[in-house]
Structures are given as structure tokens and as C-alpha cells.
Amino acid sequence: MASHKDSFGRTLFIVVGLCLICAVFVSTAVVMLKPTQEENKQLDKQKYILEAASLVDAKAEKVSKAQIIDTYKKYVEARLIDIKTGEFIAGDAEAFDQKKAARDVKTSFVPENDIASVKRVADQAVVYLVHDDAGKLTSVILPVHGYGLWSTMYAFLAVEPDMNTVKGLVYYDQGETPGLGGEVQNPKWKHLWHGKKLYDEQGRVAISVTKNPAVAASIHGVDALSGATLTSKGVQHSLDFWLGKEGFATFIEKARNGGLS
Incomplete structure (x- = not known):
């Protein structure tokens, strides 16, 4: 009769063996799927950039992978900048x-x-x-992010060539409360941003996410999200930061003075 110690040893051997086999399968799957995951991640980013530029509807089921890739390649040019000098610099922006x-x-x-x-x-x-098709600049898209209530919220802010008029604000990654802060992805709320002005005549950041109806109706105002005060403040703080001197302000100023021509 086998001893209790022998039975325990065999059981432990089997458990360890199964763990090792599972680890090999999981590791192999991760390695094999990584290229596909990276491709999907890149495709998803391109889709939201195109939505911010009003070139596709990211939620439309009819938008195919090929359409996203072709439209992006045709109309969008990614460029690297030095955040402090606002100058274009050499490098692979896509990577x-x-x-x-x-x-x-x-x-x-x-x-x-x-x-x-x-x-x-x-x-x-x-x-x-x-x-556009003629090669004329139609918009510039800036990546912005900041903390909301529960999460860091990532968005693409599209502005007209005047570097002041909003063309679109698209949040593509956030973990806010569904039905409340999560409404940053609601098409109706996103539509409120179209045509709003980011800066006042003195060049100060003037865009305001507000509960004040009079301010929200102005050229610099957008209605705050109902029941999501901290998320709305997060959106405000994100724009205040990235439109300021430690964000894209230097680049925006150079662009206004012909830096994109």
C-alpha cells in the first residue's frame, strides 16, 4: 500500500505539471495574439481620430476596417512636436x-x-x-487627458485651422459612471462642443463646462453633465491644462502664426 507521503507527492507533481502546461498555453496565446491586439488598438485609435475630425461615425456598424485605414491614410498626417518649444521634430509619430x-x-x-x-x-x-482632397488643412487634433471622478479620461480634441474653434471632442477611453460621467461619450453632449471657442480675445483659456445656462449658451460655454459634477470638472481641468503653457499652448501659438503652413 502506498504511503500517505507518496500519494501527496504524486498529487503535488500532477498539480505542478498542470500549472506549467497551462502557463505555457497562456504565454503562447499572449505572444500569438499580441500582433492582433496591437493592430486592433491602432485601428481603434484611428477610428476615434477620424470621428473627431468628422470624417467617420465611430459608432456606425457600417464603417469597415478597410474604410478606417484608407480614410486615415488619405486625410490624416501624424506629426511629433516638442511640447515645450511647440516645434515639429523628426521621428515616427505613428509608433x-x-x-x-x-x-x-x-x-x-x-x-x-x-x-x-x-x-x-x-x-x-x-x-x-x-x-481635404485638395490638401488643404481642415483641422488639427490634439490628444488630451485628465482625471475625472473614477478614472483618467482620454480624448481627442479637434480644432479648426484657426486653432480656436472646436470641431469635435471625442472621449475614447474612460471609466466614469455609466449614465452619469460616462455620458462624455453621448453623441448629444459631444455635439454641444461644435463651434465653441477655446480662447477669448486676450488669448486666455475661456472654454467653460458649466451649469450656468447663460454661460453654456455662449460661444465659450458647454452644458455640464447632469449628475456628474466631478466628471464635468475633470473635463474642464483637462482642457485648462492642455490648452495652457504646460500643454499645447506654445504649439497653438506657433500654429496661429503660420507654423502649420
Whole structure:
């Protein structure tokens, strides 16, 4: 009769063996699926950039993968900029990982006025120049993010060539409360941003996410989300930060003075 110790040893051997086999299968699946995951991630980003530029409806089921890729290649040009100087710089903008760069102390800085709770800002950023069939610039898309109630919210802000008029604000990654803060992705709320002005005549950030009906009806105002005060403040703080001096303000000023021509 086998001893209790022998039975335990065999059981342990089987358990360890099964764990190792499962680990091999999981690791293999991760490696094999990574290229597909990266491709889908890139496709998803392109889709939301195109939505911000009013070139596709990201929620439309009829938008195919080929349509997204072809439309993006035809109309969108990704460019790297130095966030502090606002100048275009050489580099592969499509391959640049801005989130990764922001986590590295060698390629980022800590903002002095971190009202959006971004913690660190990458030294470089990607902006997207959108052209029409004739090659004329129709909009510039800026990636912005900031903390809401529960999560860091990521969006693409599209502005007209005057670098002041909003063409679209599209949140593509957020973890706010569904039906409340999650309404940042509601088409009706997104539509409120069209045509709003970001800066006043003195060049100060003037866009306001507000509960004041009179201000919301103005050229600089947008209705705050109902029942989502902290998420609305998060949107406000994100725009205040990224439109300010530690964000895209220097680039925007250069663009207004012919830096995109």
C-alpha cells in the first residue's frame, strides 16, 4: 500500500505539471495574439481620430476596417512636436507611445500646475493634421487627458485651422459612471462642443463646462453633465491644462502664426 507521503507527492507533481502546461498555453496565446491586439488598438485609435475630425461615425456598424485605414491614410498626417518649444521634430509619430514616454523620468517632466492630475507630461507629443482632397488643412487634433471622478479620461480634441474653434471632442477611453460621467461619450453632449471657442480675445483659456445656462449658451460655454459634477470638472481641468503653457499652448501659438503652413 502506498504511503500517505507518496500519494501527496504524486498529487503535488500532477498539480505542478498542470500549472506549467497551462502557463505555457497562456504565454503562447499572449505572444500569438499580441500582433492582433496591437493592430486592433491602432485601428481603434484611428477610428476615434477620424470621428473627431468628422470624417467617420465611430459608432456606425457600417464603417469597415478597410474604410478606417484608407480614410486615415488619405486625410490624416501624424506629426511629433516638442511640447515645450511647440516645434515639429523628426521621428515616427505613428509608433510613438506618449503614455509610455510620460512614465519615463528621462522623457517627461512633472508639471508645476497639475490641475488635471496627469502627474507627468511627455517631452514630446503627437498631433494630427487633417487635410481635404485638395490638401488643404481642415483641422488639427490634439490628444488630451485628465482625471475625472473614477478614472483618467482620454480624448481627442479637434480644432479648426484657426486653432480656436472646436470641431469635435471625442472621449475614447474612460471609466466614469455609466449614465452619469460616462455620458462624455453621448453623441448629444459631444455635439454641444461644435463651434465653441477655446480662447477669448486676450488669448486666455475661456472654454467653460458649466451649469450656468447663460454661460453654456455662449460661444465659450458647454452644458455640464447632469449628475456628474466631478466628471464635468475633470473635463474642464483637462482642457485648462492642455490648452495652457504646460500643454499645447506654445504649439497653438506657433500654429496661429503660420507654423502649420
